[in-house]
Amino acid sequence: MENPATNDFPIHELLRRRWSPRAFADKRVPAAELGSLFEAARWAISCYNDQPWVYLVASKENPEEYERMLAILIEWNKAWAAAAPVLALSVARTSFRHNGKPNRHALHDVGAASTSLALEATARGLCTHQMGGFDAEKARATFRIPDGWEPVAAIAIGYPGDPASLPEELRRREIEPRSRKPLSEFVMSGTWGNSAALAAGGKKA
Amino acid sequence: MENPATNDFPIHELLRRRWSPRAFADKRVPAAELGSLFEAARWAISCYNDQPWVYLVASKENPEEYERMLAILIEWNKAWAAAAPVLALSVARTSFRHNGKPNRHALHDVGAASTSLALEATARGLCTHQMGGFDAEKARATFRIPDGWEPVAAIAIGYPGDPASLPEELRRREIEPRSRKPLSEFVMSGTWGNSAALAAGGKKA
Numbered sequence: 001m002e003n004p005a006t007n008d009f010p011i012h013e014l015l016r017r018r019w020s021p022r023a024f025a026d027k028r029v030p031a032a033e034l035g036s037l038f039e040a041a042r043w044a045i046s047c048y049n050d051q052p053w054v055y056l057v058a059s060k061e062n063p064e065e066y067e068r069m070l071a072i073l074i075e076w077n078k079a080w081a082a083a084a085p086v087l088a089l090s091v092a093r094t095s096f097r098h099n100g101k102p103n104r105h106a107l108h109d110v111g112a113a114s115t116s117l118a119l120e121a122t123a124r125g126l127c128t129h130q131m132g133g134f135d136a137e138k139a140r141a142t143f144r145i146p147d148g149w150e151p152v153a154a155i156a157i158g159y160p161g162d163p164a165s166l167p168e169e170l171r172r173r174e175i176e177p178r179s180r181k182p183l184s185e186f187v188m189s190g191t192w193g194n195s196a197a198l199a200a201g202g203k204k205a
Numbered sequence: 206m207e208n209p210a211t212n213d214f215p216i217h218e219l220l221r222r223r224w225s226p227r228a229f230a231d232k233r234v235p236a237a238e239l240g241s242l243f244e245a246a247r248w249a250i251s252c253y254n255d256q257p258w259v260y261l262v263a264s265k266e267n268p269e270e271y272e273r274m275l276a277i278l279i280e281w282n283k284a285w286a287a288a289a290p291v292l293a294l295s296v297a298r299t300s301f302r303h304n305g306k307p308n309r310h311a312l313h314d315v316g317a318a319s320t321s322l323a324l325e326a327t328a329r330g331l332c333t334h335q336m337g338g339f340d341a342e343k344a345r346a347t348f349r350i351p352d353g354w355e356p357v358a359a360i361a362i363g364y365p366g367d368p369a370s371l372p373e374e375l376r377r378r379e380i381e382p383r384s385r386k387p388l389s390e391f392v393m394s395g396t397w398g399n400s401a402a403l404a405a406g407g408k409k410a
Contacts, residue, residue: 005248007244007247007248008240008244009237009240009241009243009244010241010244011241011244011245011248011325012219012245012324012325012328014217014219014324015245015248015321015324015325016248018248020250031402031403031406032214032403032406034403035213035214035388035403035404035406035407036214036215036216038214038388038391038392038403038404039212039213039214039215039216039388039407040216040217040220042210042212042385042386042388042391043210043212043216043220043221043223043383043385044320045225045320045323045335047337048337049384049385051385051386051391053391054391054392054393055391055392055393056393056394056397057392057393057394057401057403058394062394065394065395104312104337105312105316105337105357105358107309107310107312107313107316108312108313108315108316108319108357108358109316110313110316111310111312111313111314111315111316111317111320112316112317112319112320114313114317115249115250115316115317115320115321116220116320116324118250119217119219119220119321119324120216120217120220123217130250132252132253132309132310143393143396143397144396144397144398145397146397152310152313153310153313178248179254180247180248180254180256181247181256183240183243183244183247186243186247186256186258186259186260187243187259187260187262188259188260188261188262188348189261189262189263189267189270190270191348191349192261192348192349192350192351193349196262197236198236198237198239198240198243198262199240199243201236201237201240202240202244
């Protein structure tokens with residue numbers, strides 16, 4: 001299924017269709033497809049072009065690696081993410097490579113890279129679902145993530161599945177319309193709290 | 206001009222062409238176009254769908270607002286960003302709306318939203334350049350940004366310009382090929398430091 005954005009201003013099809021479902025099909029993802037996903041992440045912006053991201057990745061083709069990755073998720077996420085053929089974990093380097101100083105944009109730039117990854121997935125008929133719900137310390141121990149790097153988000157990757165495969169509560173969430181704050185609440189001009197005039201131009205204004 | 210990614214695996218045209226130039230054309234951006242950029246940001250992912258982003262925006266059509274925004278940039282960025290017809294500032298809410306607890310993914314999610322914005326710009330023949338180089342405390346004072354919100358990045362928005370308009374050092378940077386680490390350095394499996402096998406599948410492997 002799809003669950004596109006209900007946008008007020010027109011946006012590109014890729015952005016409109018990107019979505020984080022919980023139902024995944026039982027279908028493997030070719031390695032070259034995954035390569036394109038991480039290639040998309042590679043070309044994201046970053047402060048000083050520092051590229052402060054690493055992705056740990058595990059697929060069901062290697063059941064032992066996959067189980068180790070699945071085990072870092074909280075139970076709520078395991079319940080559905082275990083159907084995804086590929087799991088990944090984004091990790092941020094928290095200091096700059098060129099001078100060792102703290103990089104306050106490290107997570108920002110990982111967010112940029114993972115969004116690029118998610119949009120490349122959409123372009124290929126794949127879908128992704130990022131999760132903050134995992135045990136960061138368990139991830140650190142499992143994968144021997146060194147000091148100076150911070151586990152950021154787990155990512156389920158695969159082809160879209162049938163919502164009927166989900167438990168009832170998740171199925172209900174899967175098919176309900178997606179929602180976001182209107183532009184008038186987050187696009188401001190002049191001073192804090194003043195909606196920008198442009199925000200009034202959408203079709204629902 | 207364009208300066209597309211020199212990618213090893215194929216990626217979507219939008220992602221390949223997205224780029225952060227410093228040369229901008231002297232051409233205004235219609236408000237409806239800006240609306241689509243922020244609409245793209247609106248539909249980004251966020252932890253608990255918290256949408257922890259605000260954008261302050263200033264265009265040259267309102268010279269006083271524009272000058273106030275330009276004034277928060279460091280001199281190095283003012284030198285070229287003053288040509289962009291629109292400047293914006295992303296701001297992150299650092300705690301969750303639903304429970305007031307710290308949101309460690311706040312900047313991550315702003316990075317997601319701003320990447321969506323940048324890709325929508327690419328789709329419309331616009332370009333964006335994000336900057337960490339601005340005075341966050343001056344931004345806070347100028348726009349009365351409240352406690353609990355953190356200025357994240359300044360963003361120049363406009364149509365691509367002629368690199369010849371730039372000072373020599375910036376012109377040189379503008380036309381040099383873009384570079385990124387290869388996948389083998391940031392896609393790992395099993396344990397930290399092990400390149401994932403899929404990383405070897407690119408055309409330059």
